[in-house]
Amino acid sequence: MSLPTPMYEVALAGFEQARARLVEQIRVNPNVREVLIPAMEAAYWANALDLKLRDDDLSYRGLNGPGPELMLGLRYVRNRAAHQLPMVVRTAGGFSFPVTFPAAFGPITVHWRPLAELPPADANHQSPRGEAAYVARFENRIVPETLEEVAQWFAGERSRRGSFLNR
Secondary structure, eight states, X not given: OOOOOOOHHHHHHHHHHHHXXXXXXXXXXXXXXXXXXXXXXXXXXXXXXXXHHHHHOHHHHTOOSHHHHHHXXXXXXXXXXXXXXXXXXXXXXXXXXXOOSSOOOOOOEEEEOOGGGSOOOOGGGOOHHHHHHHHHHTTTSBHHHHHHHHHHHHHHHHXXXXXXXXX
């Protein structure tokens, strides 16, 4: 009897589908509570895929460049969200009342919250490296843009010779 094949493609599809729902949710109704759902689903799938590739593929574990730090930062925010349930995103822009001046109007964007607004990691999930990666790669940045960087990391991995994503 053979063992089941790891579901790399399913995890990658889950990530991509969640990203698409995030973009659509921002377009239709950028309510921060509603936007959080697909954002964290995308983070879950990306993290699951990254961890599985690290377990299964020694060459993936040894890769350099921005990808490993990006994935570490994403894991940090995913852990905060999964274990402590804070609001890890915020919206900016748009039009609200009362209007204060100077006023700036523009499209609503969704950003990762500053580290200072997240709860400290609980004792079982502390990661100074993950925290530093979150600050460097996610803090205050636009959520769909950072998830696009994750998508680019996986696209590069998919095209890498010997990658478990192109078998």
